[in-house]
Amino acid sequence: MDDYLLDLEVDVNGEEVFMVNKGIISSYSGRINKLLSKSKGATCNLKVIFNDFPGGAANFELITRFCYNKGKININPFNISNLTCCAQFMEMNKSISATENLCEQTEKSLEEIKYWTWSELLVALKQCEDLLPFSCSLSILDKLLDSLIMRIASSCETSPCQSISSSDSSGFRLSCDTRSTESLKNTSFRATWWFEDLVALNTDLIEMLVKLMVSRNFDTGIISRFLFYYQKSRFVSVSVDEKIKIVEKVIEMLYSLDVSSVSYKSLFGMLRVCSNINLSQSCRENLECMIGSQLDRASLDNLLVPSPIGTSYLYDVNLVLRFLKSFLGKGVCCVPLSRMKKVGSLLDLYLAEVAPDPYLKPSKFLALITALPNSARDSCDGVYHAVNLYLEVHSGLSEQQKMKVCFGLNYEKLSSETFNHLAQNAKFPSKSAVQALISQQRKLKGLLQDTNEATSPCSSLVTTHKGRKDEGGSEQQIVLYAKKFNITDENDKLKAHLQGMQWRVLELEKVCRKMQIQMTKIMKSRLLSQSNAKSVPKLCS
Structure with a gap:
C-alpha cells in the first residue's frame, strides 16, 4: 500500500480514518467513484465520511485489501457476510469485469452454502446479525435462514449428526459432539437439539427465523418450546432493559402461534417473570389473552397469583377477572359448554380460596361469582359455601352489603342439603x-x-x-x-x-x-x- 499515492481520506463511522489511493478504490467502488466525480478539479486531498458503513473500520480494511489485491480475495463462510454487505454498500458491481466484481463473487460463493457445516452456517448468520439492519435488505440473510431451517427440519426425521448434503459428517457438529449416541435416538432430542446453538442470536434474527418457520408449516409446539428456552437462557447475563426487549419479543412471537400448541405451564412461568419487569401494556394484554383463552386448561395453583406490590389483598383477583373476560372472548355462545363447565368448577375452587381474605371487597367477590353465565354451573352449592365463608370472615358487613354478595347466588341451583343449611344459617x-x-x-x-x-x-x-x-x-x-x-x-x-x-x-x-x-x-x-x-x-x- 505504501507504493501508491495516498490521496483520499476516508473516515469510517468515526472509528478510524484511512488514507487510500482514490484511483484504486474508485475503480472497484461505484459509490466512491460517484462521490469523487462531484469534486473534480479539487487540488487538495479529498475526504469521504461514512457514518453507517456495515461492520465499521474492520470491514472497510477488508474491502481495501480486496482493491489493492486486484480484485482477488479468499471468500469463505467466515467472511462472506461481511464481504457481501460491504460490496453492496460500496456498489462494487459496476465498471469492472465479472472476475473482479466482488458482488458477483460473493453471490457465486453462496451457491456452495449446501456444503457448509452447521458451525460455518452459524458463524455466517452471526456476522449478519452484527450487520443489521443493512443485511436485512440482502438475499444472503434469507439464504442463510432458509438453509438453517432446512437442516433443522431434516434433523427431525433423521439423526442430527448426518450431513444432509455431503459426506462431511460434521454438518451438525456443535450439537452432536457433546451428545451421547443413545440420546440421539430420542425423538424429543432430535426435535430440540438445535435450541442451545441458536440462543446466541439476537431477538431480531430469532423473529425472522420464527416467521420463516411458521410460513413453512413448522411444528408450532417445537417453536414455542424454543422461544421459552431462548428467553430463559438469555436472561442469565443481560441487563434489565435487554430482558424487557427479549420478553416482549418472545411474547409477540408466541402470540402469533396457535395458542393451543403453547405450553400452558410455561405461559404462567412467563407471567411470573413479567411481574418483576416493566413491560408494555399491550405485551401484558397479549400474554393474559393467551392464558385466558385457554382457562379450562388451568389449575387452582395457576390462578393463585399474589397481588401486586402496594395492594393489601392476598391474591390478584383483577388478573383472574381479566382471564375470565378473555375466556369468554366474543361471547358465551362461542364457548363450548364442556369448556365452560370446567372453568365453572375451577372458579368455585378459586372462590373458596379467596373468600377468607379479609381485604377482599364485596364488589370484587361478587364480580367473581357473576363473571360466568348460569350455564357454567349445574349446581351452585360451591358458590354458596364460598359465600358462607366470606360472610363468616367479613362479619362486619352491613345487611345491604350482605344482600349484594348474596345477589350472585342462583338459589334455583342449590341442592336440598344446601337449602336446609341456608335455612339455619344466621350469617x-x-x-x-x-x-x-x-x-x-x-x-x-x-x-x-x-x-x-x-x-x-x-x-x-x-x-x-x-x-x-x-x-x-x-x-x-x-x-x-x-x-x-x-x-x-x-x-x-x-x-x-x-x-x-x-x-x-x-x-x-x-x-x-x-x-x-x-x-x-x-x-x-x-x-x-x-x-x-x-x-x-x-x-x-
Missing part, C-alpha cells in the same frame, strides 16, 4: 332465605307446568289447589296428580317419566314445608331476642 341476611324459598317454589311450579304439558294429550289433568295452613301460617300448595292415564302401550315410557316427575315434586314439597317451618321458628326466636321490634317479611307461598 345470611333473612331476605336471602326468603329469596331461596321463592326460588324453590318457582322450581316446583316449573315442574308442575312441565307435568301439565306432558300430560295434555291424555284425558286427565294435573291440577293444584291451596290446602291447610302450616304451623307458620303459610298456605301450602298441594299437588293433585292425574287420576288414571288412558294411554296405550306405546306410551309406557312417557308414563314412567311422568310418575318419576310426580315423586320428585312430592319430595320437593316435603323439603319446602320443612324449610318454611324452620324459617318461622328462626324468625320468631330473632324477634324475641331483639329489643326493638322490626317487621319480618311474610313468607311467600
Whole structure:
C-alpha cells in the first residue's frame, strides 16, 4: 500500500480514518467513484465520511485489501457476510469485469452454502446479525435462514449428526459432539437439539427465523418450546432493559402461534417473570389473552397469583377477572359448554380460596361469582359455601352489603342439603332465605307446568289447589296428580317419566314445608331476642 499515492481520506463511522489511493478504490467502488466525480478539479486531498458503513473500520480494511489485491480475495463462510454487505454498500458491481466484481463473487460463493457445516452456517448468520439492519435488505440473510431451517427440519426425521448434503459428517457438529449416541435416538432430542446453538442470536434474527418457520408449516409446539428456552437462557447475563426487549419479543412471537400448541405451564412461568419487569401494556394484554383463552386448561395453583406490590389483598383477583373476560372472548355462545363447565368448577375452587381474605371487597367477590353465565354451573352449592365463608370472615358487613354478595347466588341451583343449611344459617341476611324459598317454589311450579304439558294429550289433568295452613301460617300448595292415564302401550315410557316427575315434586314439597317451618321458628326466636321490634317479611307461598 505504501507504493501508491495516498490521496483520499476516508473516515469510517468515526472509528478510524484511512488514507487510500482514490484511483484504486474508485475503480472497484461505484459509490466512491460517484462521490469523487462531484469534486473534480479539487487540488487538495479529498475526504469521504461514512457514518453507517456495515461492520465499521474492520470491514472497510477488508474491502481495501480486496482493491489493492486486484480484485482477488479468499471468500469463505467466515467472511462472506461481511464481504457481501460491504460490496453492496460500496456498489462494487459496476465498471469492472465479472472476475473482479466482488458482488458477483460473493453471490457465486453462496451457491456452495449446501456444503457448509452447521458451525460455518452459524458463524455466517452471526456476522449478519452484527450487520443489521443493512443485511436485512440482502438475499444472503434469507439464504442463510432458509438453509438453517432446512437442516433443522431434516434433523427431525433423521439423526442430527448426518450431513444432509455431503459426506462431511460434521454438518451438525456443535450439537452432536457433546451428545451421547443413545440420546440421539430420542425423538424429543432430535426435535430440540438445535435450541442451545441458536440462543446466541439476537431477538431480531430469532423473529425472522420464527416467521420463516411458521410460513413453512413448522411444528408450532417445537417453536414455542424454543422461544421459552431462548428467553430463559438469555436472561442469565443481560441487563434489565435487554430482558424487557427479549420478553416482549418472545411474547409477540408466541402470540402469533396457535395458542393451543403453547405450553400452558410455561405461559404462567412467563407471567411470573413479567411481574418483576416493566413491560408494555399491550405485551401484558397479549400474554393474559393467551392464558385466558385457554382457562379450562388451568389449575387452582395457576390462578393463585399474589397481588401486586402496594395492594393489601392476598391474591390478584383483577388478573383472574381479566382471564375470565378473555375466556369468554366474543361471547358465551362461542364457548363450548364442556369448556365452560370446567372453568365453572375451577372458579368455585378459586372462590373458596379467596373468600377468607379479609381485604377482599364485596364488589370484587361478587364480580367473581357473576363473571360466568348460569350455564357454567349445574349446581351452585360451591358458590354458596364460598359465600358462607366470606360472610363468616367479613362479619362486619352491613345487611345491604350482605344482600349484594348474596345477589350472585342462583338459589334455583342449590341442592336440598344446601337449602336446609341456608335455612339455619344466621350469617345470611333473612331476605336471602326468603329469596331461596321463592326460588324453590318457582322450581316446583316449573315442574308442575312441565307435568301439565306432558300430560295434555291424555284425558286427565294435573291440577293444584291451596290446602291447610302450616304451623307458620303459610298456605301450602298441594299437588293433585292425574287420576288414571288412558294411554296405550306405546306410551309406557312417557308414563314412567311422568310418575318419576310426580315423586320428585312430592319430595320437593316435603323439603319446602320443612324449610318454611324452620324459617318461622328462626324468625320468631330473632324477634324475641331483639329489643326493638322490626317487621319480618311474610313468607311467600
